[in-house]
Amino acid sequence: MYNVTVPEHVPEELVRSFNVFEIPPTADIFAEISKLHETHPPIYYNSTPQLDRTFSRGAWQVTSMEYIQEIMRTPDDFSSVGISGFNELIQLGYELMIPVDTDPPVHGEVRGLIREQLQPNNVAKLADGIRELSQEVVQKCVAQGSSEFVKDVASIFPTQIFLLLMGMPMEEAEQFLEWEADLLQPDPNNIEKSRDAIRKIVARVQQGFEERRADPQDDFLTLLVNADLTEELRTGLGFNLFVGGLDTVMNQLTWVFKYIGERPELQQQLRGNPELIASSLEEIMRLHSVLTTRRFVTRDMNFQGVSFKKGDSVELLMAAGSLDGNAFENPHEADLERKPNRHMGFGWGPHMCIGMHLARLEMRILVEEWLQAIPQFSVVRPEELEFHVGIWGLNSLPLSWD
Numbered sequence: 001m002y003n004v005t006v007p008e009h010v011p012e013e014l015v016r017s018f019n020v021f022e023i024p025p026t027a028d029i030f031a032e033i034s035k036l037h038e039t040h041p042p043i044y045y046n047s048t049p050q051l052d053r054t055f056s057r058g059a060w061q062v063t064s065m066e067y068i069q070e071i072m073r074t075p076d077d078f079s080s081v082g083i084s085g086f087n088e089l090i091q092l093g094y095e096l097m098i099p100v101d102t103d104p105p106v107h108g109e110v111r112g113l114i115r116e117q118l119q120p121n122n123v124a125k126l127a128d129g130i131r132e133l134s135q136e137v138v139q140k141c142v143a144q145g146s147s148e149f150v151k152d153v154a155s156i157f158p159t160q161i162f163l164l165l166m167g168m169p170m171e172e173a174e175q176f177l178e179w180e181a182d183l184l185q186p187d188p189n190n191i192e193k194s195r196d197a198i199r200k201i202v203a204r205v206q207q208g209f210e211e212r213r214a215d216p217q218d219d220f221l222t223l224l225v226n227a228d229l230t231e232e233l234r235t236g237l238g239f240n241l242f243v244g245g246l247d248t249v250m251n252q253l254t255w256v257f258k259y260i261g262e263r264p265e266l267q268q269q270l271r272g273n274p275e276l277i278a279s280s281l282e283e284i285m286r287l288h289s290v291l292t293t294r295r296f297v298t299r300d301m302n303f304q305g306v307s308f309k310k311g312d313s314v315e316l317l318m319a320a321g322s323l324d325g326n327a328f329e330n331p332h333e334a335d336l337e338r339k340p341n342r343h344m345g346f347g348w349g350p351h352m353c354i355g356m357h358l359a360r361l362e363m364r365i366l367v368e369e370w371l372q373a374i375p376q377f378s379v380v381r382p383e384e385l386e387f388h389v390g391i392w393g394l395n396s397l398p399l400s401w402d
């Protein structure tokens, strides 16, 4: 699958393999990533990297939390332009993940347009709608008497919340889910499927803008239509909100419910002390940070003793950063009240997840509603669970209860 030539400036001793496509799907992916702290230097060159969608270029990979943070807060040296790879994939001619794919000053300007709406006080206004949607999905599971959590809850719930936020009809959830799957869990043998999904999402977002121009509402689509932006940036912002808010929450939820499902005593503790749910979620996110991102080096430089060349790709393994023993005491132990808990699950620096307050609210409300409605539950055959590459998540998560 990979066809990579290691560039001349990379010293042989820093070329290390870590091919995520070769890890058996039933393995504990976070344990595999965590092992990198013992087996690999904190910065190494991988000729089988994770994020290059062409499978033809190697990349540096960074596992140290300190280095990841340094890179993420230095956009002058480490650019975000094009990091999503979507533009390259579809040859669109402009970046699609806005603001992810941008640097200052454009980044600050675009991010500023949606920042206020995603602050905790504004996000809290969605709480009732989110609780209603949570109750609906949970009640469906109650009626069934068991659940395949990915299908019944994790996929549909954040999709509905995205539609709620944007002001799009709930009936479109299934369609969005289909595009989402083709886009973010790429099949290296069928890149055309991802391309097609991108084109369809872009077309749907642009159609939404047209609808709001004719008939403005109190929603995100209208906010984007009224924003002082080029049409390309506007489309990219809509696309980023879609992609950024769906697969992330969906996959994060699979680890949250696996973790809680495997621990009856934790379920009991959280039922008795629901105020512990928020900090428990942070710790579960630290133990399972789902996103890997990257930056492109802007000039030849020496970074922490390693020679980077302009144009090099640097992949930042959030999961490794969150499990770094130099940053967290007893990194593999769950401390549900860990303070501070500055994990890497939502990133760091100027691009830190702008949807994090919404994501936290969604996950907290769902856990609250689930624990209230469903008795002690467990994971069915946990040894058979399979993870997928992309944003780390479980393909399915069967849950049962009496």
Ligand code: HEM
Pocket: 098, 099, 100, 101, 111, 118, 240, 241, 244, 245, 246, 248, 249, 252, 290, 291, 293, 294, 318, 344, 345, 346, 347, 348, 350, 351, 352, 353, 354, 355, 356, 358, 359
């Ligand atoms: C548990 C769920 C989530 C996780 C783990 C997550 C993770 C992340 C991470 C790590 C980044 C930084 C990427 C980088 O620096 O390259 C990011 C950025 C972003 N996220 Fe999230 N995210 C989540 C939920 C959401 C939600 C619900 C939304 C939608 C409102 C959202 C929208 C965004 C956007 C627009 C950015 C780009 C911010 C910027 O470039 O300034 N995310 N997310």
